[in-house]
Amino acid sequence: NAGVTQTPKFQVLKTGQSMTLQCAQDMNHNSMYWYRQDPGMGLRLIYYSASEGTTDKGEVPNGYNVSRLNKREFSLRLESAAPSQTSVYFCASRIDRVPNTEAFFGQGTRLTVV
Amino acid sequence: AQSVTQLDSQVPVFEEAPVELRCNYSSSVSVYLFWYVQYPNQGLQLLLKYLSGSTLVESINGFEAEFNKSQTSFHLRKPSVHISDTAEYFCAVSAAGGTSYGKLTFGQGTILTVHP
Numbered sequence: 001n002a003g004v005t006q007t008p009k010f011q012v013l014k015t016g017q018s019m020t021l022q023c024a025q026d027m028n029h030n031s032m033y034w035y036r037q038d039p040g041m042g043l044r045l046i047y048y049s050a051s052e053g054t055t056d057k058g059e060v061p062n063g064y065n066v067s068r069l070n071k072r073e074f075s076l077r078l079e080s081a082a083p084s085q086t087s088v089y090f091c092a093s094r095i096d097r098v099p100n101t102e103a104f105f106g107q108g109t110r111l112t113v114v
Numbered sequence: 115a116q117s118v119t120q121l122d123s124q125v126p127v128f129e130e131a132p133v134e135l136r137c138n139y140s141s142s143v144s145v146y147l148f149w150y151v152q153y154p155n156q157g158l159q160l161l162l163k164y165l166s167g168s169t170l171v172e173s174i175n176g177f178e179a180e181f182n183k184s185q186t187s188f189h190l191r192k193p194s195v196h197i198s199d200t201a202e203y204f205c206a207v208s209a210a211g212g213t214s215y216g217k218l219t220f221g222q223g224t225i226l227t228v229h230p
Contacts, residue, residue: 004157033218040123042204042222043158050216058217090157097216099208100146100165105157 002026006091006106013081013113021076021109023091030096032074033103034058034066036087043090049074050097081113116141116214118205118221126227127195135190135224137205144210147188148218149179152202161203164188175199200228 007022025032030051035043035058045058047066055066063085065077074093078085088110092103121136139145146165150158162173169181179190188205205221 031216035220040222042118042120043220045217045219048217092158092218094216094218099210099216099218100163102148102160102163103150103158103218105159107155107157 004091004093004104004106006089006109008109009107011109011111013078013111015082015113017081018077018079019081020078021089021091021111022073023075023106024073025091025093025104026072027093027095027104028071029093029104030071031094032068033092033094034064034074034076035090035092036060036085037090037108038087046076046089078111081111083113085111086113087111116143116145116207116209116217116219118207118219120205120221120224122224123222124225124227126229128229129197130194132193133191133195133199133226135203135205135226137188137190137221139186139188139205139207141186141207141209143212143214145207146210147179147181148206148208149173149177149188149190150204150206150220152204152223154201158204161190195226195228197228197230199226201226 033048034046049068052071091106148163149161164181172178
């Protein structure tokens with residue numbers, strides 16, 4: 001079982017460049033999430049999609065856009081990368097928004113913006 | 115709104131010693147509580163969760179956590195740690211109602227380092 005797959009695993013961008021982080025899950029989950037992880041800050045929610053066709057902002061959405069392409073895929077786009085977006089990005093999925101359900105995480109994408 | 119505070123950013127211990135990782139939360143609605151573990155260069159994985167019933171929950175690898183509603187805490191404990199427990203541990207809450215329904219909020223993380 002692949003679970004949650006993120007690509008790429010590593011990326012270096014120059015300031016101002018754009019890129020899309022890809023995420024796909026094969027567990028038939030309805031809800032998907034994008035988090036960023038920074039030292040001492042834990043995981044902070046960027047955007048989430050409670051179900052196919054819906055997306056909502058999390059705590060730190062500025063500078064990002066998302067697309068829920070279909071039930072399996074949820075991408076995160078940086079239109080104009082900034083050094084403050086250097087972070088490790090995690091995609092997660094849950095069967096749905098029901099709050100007592102477990103979240104499954106991908107392996108992360110380590111992004112450096114120079 | 116909900117928030118999670120992990121009171122220790124780093125906890126060094128010796129192998130076979132007991133350990134406690136502290137977590138306090140704040141929420142205006144009922145919440146479900148989780149502990150996740152992140153081994154080096156990996157994603158997070160669920161360690162244990164409190165949904166209802168007995169306030170003491172256990173994981174398969176010897177960790178336990180106790181839900182204390184009056185103190186709004188969910189501390190994680192293990193009576194005897196192993197080298198392999200070295201990892202970063204995250205406490206998380208998920209709101210059972212209100213505008214944050216279903217949103218999963220994480221604490222800052224506690225790095226547990228077990229020394230031989």
